[in-house]
Amino acid sequence: MSSWRLNKVFFEHTSDTIAIANNRGKILYVNPSFERVSGYERAEIEGKPIDTIHSDETFSNAYWENVKELDESKNIFRKVFVNRKRNGNYFYLDTKIILYNSSAAKTRNYILIGTDITNVLEQTQRIGLLEVELQKSNQTLDTLLYKSSHDLRAPITTIQGLLNLARTDVNDDKLLNYLDMIVQSTSRLDSLLVDLRKLSWIHANRFSVQEINFEELVRSILEDLSRFIPVSEINIVVDVKVKKKHFYSKYLINRILRNLIDNACRYRYDRNTEKHMVVIGIEEVDSELHFFIQDNGRGIKEEAQERLFEMFYKAEAVSNRNGLGLHIARAAVEKLKGRIELSSAYNKGTKVKVTLP
Numbered sequence: 001m002s003s004w005r006l007n008k009v010f011f012e013h014t015s016d017t018i019a020i021a022n023n024r025g026k027i028l029y030v031n032p033s034f035e036r037v038s039g040y041e042r043a044e045i046e047g048k049p050i051d052t053i054h055s056d057e058t059f060s061n062a063y064w065e066n067v068k069e070l071d072e073s074k075n076i077f078r079k080v081f082v083n084r085k086r087n088g089n090y091f092y093l094d095t096k097i098i099l100y101n102s103s104a105a106k107t108r109n110y111i112l113i114g115t116d117i118t119n120v121l122e123q124t125q126r127i128g129l130l131e132v133e134l135q136k137s138n139q140t141l142d143t144l145l146y147k148s149s150h151d152l153r154a155p156i157t158t159i160q161g162l163l164n165l166a167r168t169d170v171n172d173d174k175l176l177n178y179l180d181m182i183v184q185s186t187s188r189l190d191s192l193l194v195d196l197r198k199l200s201w202i203h204a205n206r207f208s209v210q211e212i213n214f215e216e217l218v219r220s221i222l223e224d225l226s227r228f229i230p231v232s233e234i235n236i237v238v239d240v241k242v243k244k245k246h247f248y249s250k251y252l253i254n255r256i257l258r259n260l261i262d263n264a265c266r267y268r269y270d271r272n273t274e275k276h277m278v279v280i281g282i283e284e285v286d287s288e289l290h291f292f293i294q295d296n297g298r299g300i301k302e303e304a305q306e307r308l309f310e311m312f313y314k315a316e317a318v319s320n321r322n323g324l325g326l327h328i329a330r331a332a333v334e335k336l337k338g339r340i341e342l343s344s345a346y347n348k349g350t351k352v353k354v355t356l357p
Contacts, residue, residue, distance in 0.1 A: 017093060017114040020100075022107060025050045025064075037093075037116050039086035053083050063097075067110055070099040080117070091118045156190050195324040198255065199311075202331045207249030214282045215240050217250070221258045229265050234276045236265075241283040248356070252332040257291065259329040260352050264295040267350075291354040300344040308342060329354075 011018045017034040021027050027046055035042055038053055045052065051060050059081055066077045076098045083091050093114030100109045163183050170176055218238050222231055261280060268276040279294045300308065304315040309330045312323040326342075333340045336356050344350035 017112075017116065019050070019112040019114075021050045021110050021112065023067075023109070027052075028109065034114075037085075037091060037114075038083065044086075059083075067097060067099070070097075070110075072101075075099040081114075091116060092121050093117070153190060153193050156186055156193070160186050160190070192324070195328060199324065199328050199331060202252065202255070202328065202335055207251055207335070209247045209249055211245050211247055212250060212253055214242055214246075217254060218257060218261070218280055218282075221254070221261055225258075225262055225265060229262070231265060234265055234268075234278055237277070237279045239279065239281045239283075241281075242289075244284060246289055248336060252336055255332040256329050256354060257293075259325040260291075260293040260354075263325055264293045264297065264350070264352075267295070267297045287357070289356045291356075292351060294349065294351040296349040299346040299348050299350055300342075301346050305342065305344060309340075 011029075011031045014031070015033055017037050018029070018031040019027060019034055020029040027048055027050055030038075030040070030042055030045055034040075034045075038045070040053065050063070062079060062081070066079070070077065076096060078094070078096045080092055080094050083093055085091055094117050095112055095114040098111045098113070100111050101107075160183065163179055163186070167176060167179050170179065215238070218240070222236065225231055257280075261278070264278045264280075265276075274296065277296050279292075281290075281292045281294075283290050300315050307313045308315060309326050310323075311327045313327075314323040330340050333354055333356070338354060338356040340355075341353045342350065343353075
């Protein structure tokens with residue numbers, strides 16, 4: 001069997017498109033895959049100029065400039081060509097063009113082997129457009145979230161001021177109790193808006209970096225938390241083992257440490273013989289910085305641990321928190337290209353580890 005007949009058997013059954021053209025650009029042969037992809041029947045395309053199936057002169061220039069340079073030392077080149085189907089639609093072929101010299105006929109022929117990548121390119125373009133639209137939507141949501149949380153705080157602050165004034169003028173104990181309940185509700189709403197604003201700020205901004213004094217930062221966080229939590233009643237151990245200078249966004253590092261330390265101090269487990277303990281560790285490990293905050297508090301049930309970093313999720317139904325603390329901490333960690341992990345045993349305690357590059 002001749003080499004042409006062997007090649008033709010392969011050409012007829014391959015999923016790649018095959019076209020053979022001579023040195024004048026006349027199409028000598030196309031295979032069934034070429035017919036399927038292009039929409040042309042063989043009788044319509046064989047014998048026609050190769051430009052028939054291509055969209056514009058860009059193809060013609062690229063094709064002829066490259067095939068003229070082919071010789072025995074360089075007998076192949078590759079390029080993605082835009083082609084036009086019989087129905088006018090475009091299709092894209094990742095094409096290899098191989099020089100084939102016929103010594104008997106003393107002619108130069110070219111074998112064009114193409115892989116149809118139309119669907120891949122279209123999907124890539126669609127994904128690109130979706131990413132652009134998603135980015136725009138996220139920017140819009142961040143702006144809306146930031147402005148809403150900012151603008152809503154003004155009337156809440158006014159309500160809180162009026163409630164405080166009302167309490168000074170009211171002597172009825174029952175009414176005072178109602179006013180206190182309103183104050184608590186507005187305070188929780190105000191806290192929620194503040195946390196939403198923090199989250200929006202983390203997502204929407206690029207942060208400048210500065211050298212972080214971790215011991216000073218932890219001390220400042222504990223002093224601030226002491227206004228809300230009886231920190232003096234907790235056995236707090238701070239272990240900072242940092243020798244190098246580390247530069248991060250102070251705002252993001254503060255958000256991470258404050259939220260994690262707050263949780264560790266707040267969720268105590270009342271034991272008669274054991275004092276609540278919180279260990280705050282910061283250390284260098286190879287080229288990374290590790291934080292860990294560990295406590296011997298209430299711990300978290302296993303079935304709740306997978307959802308702890310979700311927005312608004314609260315492991316305890318009775319909790320008066322808004323379920324954003326760990327979510328904000330994770331957002332700040334991810335902004336710094338780091339990782340956050342949590343392990344906990346119910347009624348024994350919790351450990352959260354943060355790794356930063």
